Amino acid sequence: MEGAALTRRGLLVGIGAAGGAGAMYAAMGALGLAPGDQDKAFVPPRASDFSLQGRAAGKVVILGAGVAGLTAAYELGKAGYDCTLLEARGKAGGRNLTLRGGDRLTELNGPAQQVTFGERAYFNAGPARIAPWMVTLDYCRELGIPIETFVNRNAHAYVHTSGQTVRSGAARADMYGYVAELLAKATDLGALDKKLTRDDRERLLEFLTRFGDLGPKLDYEGSSRRGYAELPGLDAGAPLGAPGTLSQVLAAGTGRAITNDFGYEQATPMFQPVGGMDAIVTGLVEAVGADRIRTGAQVTQITSLADGVEVTWRGGRMKADYCVATLPPHVLAKIPHNLGEPVTAALRTPVPVAAGKIGLEYGRRWWEIEDRIYGGITETDLDITHIWYPSHDYHAARGVVVGYYNTGAEAELYGALTPEDRRRRALTQGKKIHGEKYRADVLSAASIAWERQEHIQGGWVRWPVIDSSFTLLQRPSARVYFAGDWLTHLIAWQAGAMQSARSAVTQLHQRVLRSP
């Protein structure tokens, strides 16, 4: 969630760049936040926690076997809690969904899709990348899930805005070139003399010349960074062509596209599990024990009792000492319970956001062979928003391109179409960027509209404001704990689900240890 507002500033303000890593580490260490230890506060429950206390791990019912539910079960299981996961869908994973040939995908008010991708091909229909600082990677390490680089930035991918297509490296070179020229000339003319010492000015000009690849007169006249029409080799090559004018470059509107990895959450490099994101689900399910997960179990009632929680689902009922509810808040809000009106009101506060993706399988990797795009993302102001090229199985015979990944209004637009019409529209749009091969060479497609996925009904949620509803649900209501990415500032990231699950687990376990 790039751009999440920072609402709290810690003690560390001011320690930043000046002191170097030593001072930074020292300060962070003093706060128990040594770098790399992403969640130092978390101590997994252990069976030995009970040994001197005469207490025992209890029975816990977990609603939802998505990433939050599985993480909660996994961590509670370390101390011997007897967990049961109730999952309304046909399989565990929730939004961590990887589609492969043979899968069948149903949706609310729409036809089912039969996925016909070839062997090895996969499409991460939900989360598809992991930032290196996120706890998600810690779980990959702990569970032995191999990871590989996800290419989030690619200078050779395209930017298609205002009807024009350029390589993102060229778009960046042009914008940086003109920004550098403008500032260098303003500096050179003395317009900034009040702000800059002489040393500052010299250093700034040196930087700008490098940053914008400026000529000796501080002009931007293009750069080999834009690419080549004739590549260097036996001779020096021929550059791709002169850039447009400053006005043309500004009018092209490439700004959003060329800053897409500027946020801390999407900064290059990013990572993905080898073979599909659901390797995380598979790893967690194995660790938890598949027999603890009851699929097709749609919860219909949650009843808080004096000494436990009773949960009813279509086809069964169980009592446990505690409950961890990890369903999306808008789904949970509709299930009858006796936790009080403030809980219902709080669950109703976050607003579901539509999100959609399509996976397009091609019989040849033309984006690699012809466009020299190996992984990465083409950014566009077309309603497809992005085209993702696979960061794995380079040079394989086939490959799956993500033909759109959009949210909000664009996602709703595509989601309202039939799968066949989504495919057709995605191909028509992508053809504007890649030409006829984009439509001609496609073998099959599979699309998802998360707002139309049963029992999920949204890509993620948006809190109109982070208010008391948010903090209310971060604490248990009687013996019911809530967890999910939606209760964190890492919404739409698996790391949010994991952190939230850890918080619920810690609160629950501490309570058990404290209980008389």
Add this chain to the structure above:
Amino acid sequence: MEGAALTRRGLLVGIGAAGGAGAMYAAMGALGLAPGDQDKAFVPPRASDFSLQGRAAGKVVILGAGVAGLTAAYELGKAGYDCTLLEARGKAGGRNLTLRGGDRLTELNGPAQQVTFGERAYFNAGPARIAPWMVTLDYCRELGIPIETFVNRNAHAYVHTSGQTVRSGAARADMYGYVAELLAKATDLGALDKKLTRDDRERLLEFLTRFGDLGPKLDYEGSSRRGYAELPGLDAGAPLGAPGTLSQVLAAGTGRAITNDFGYEQATPMFQPVGGMDAIVTGLVEAVGADRIRTGAQVTQITSLADGVEVTWRGGRMKADYCVATLPPHVLAKIPHNLGEPVTAALRTPVPVAAGKIGLEYGRRWWEIEDRIYGGITETDLDITHIWYPSHDYHAARGVVVGYYNTGAEAELYGALTPEDRRRRALTQGKKIHGEKYRADVLSAASIAWERQEHIQGGWVRWPVIDSSFTLLQRPSARVYFAGDWLTHLIAWQAGAMQSARSAVTQLHQRVLRSP
């Protein structure tokens, strides 16, 4: 070779951004330069080329079994040429050298090193990354060599300059932030009104706000892009701290470090063969046939004859129809020949450049677990210049870090030390960035000083000017053809060696087809 001068501008100047990919492709296609077809001019020789002509492929002696020599043999072999490669060193590959446990590395005027890395660990002592537009990837595809992403840019790696250490993402955020603020304010005050229309100004301010993460008053006051002291999760987190002042940020001298992937040759993403760069050597040797390569064969004389070439080496002599000489020019220049003084003078023109690297094997991947650095490069003004973290086998038990990769004076400084002293110095320097663990946890090391490698004697060469010596050697002298990265504008890249070999092969084959 970032910054290679463009000496020729083609017909395409001016077609650039304006026309979009369609126009660009059309124009490039018209010149036979469709994107993705990196060397369209090259048609591999085929046995069938001879079928209607009554001619036959001849015998070719190739001097040097590095990437250029192997590529020449591979391409000539497609038409049935009978190639013999004479390689002075103990094995094929030249500077494409991957060191593993069990390897022994000798050097001129220095002790031999026994490499003791553990299983799976490797160190690409020569080339270590491939740009996606380079012909090197075409050979990987053709030869079935799996590739994976090489992380050349990492926001979480460090910049250590002027004695201070910051994350490269933080250094970039600060520099971009202040550049954006300065230009935004100059723009806002009307200092650029002559250069900007009202639309331009609005668009520029919108871009600068995004680019620098500026506040509503166009101030740069830090950004979550710098990173966090307390990561976002259950709450919004605490930012890493306020940035230094503009003067401090400029004085830190991070400019070179934060623009390191701006050149077209090093633009993100880059790639590497899975398991070590020498997979390319292995693939070419297999395709050529190991029995065609005579190792330990130091050439001592090249004699051009009326109907062929005679080559003498320590221990043998052979006559062939043609010769392709791929040795480094400064090595080739010392071998007696009868090709004339201009050839010798031309071969003496390029100047060898020293280059060195050290591989440090650690018993744990502290850079991933503690620093959250997964691949990428720390840039520094210390004499180690760079620290590279491995882009593969993430989360494995062990890993090899490149503790320095330097050239010129710094490389000579390290090269003059014993391997043990290189290791000690590299660890002392790296400790300034990473702390005591950098020295404490190292298991073993292996270093290379390319200027001290027998029969190679340099990392690569530098042409004082690209003059008639360069073009003279791009053409055959009698029946001797020259090839190597040093005869291209892709010096120090395997792609240069490959392109040059292709040129020699094409010239040779055309001549054979034309010959009476």
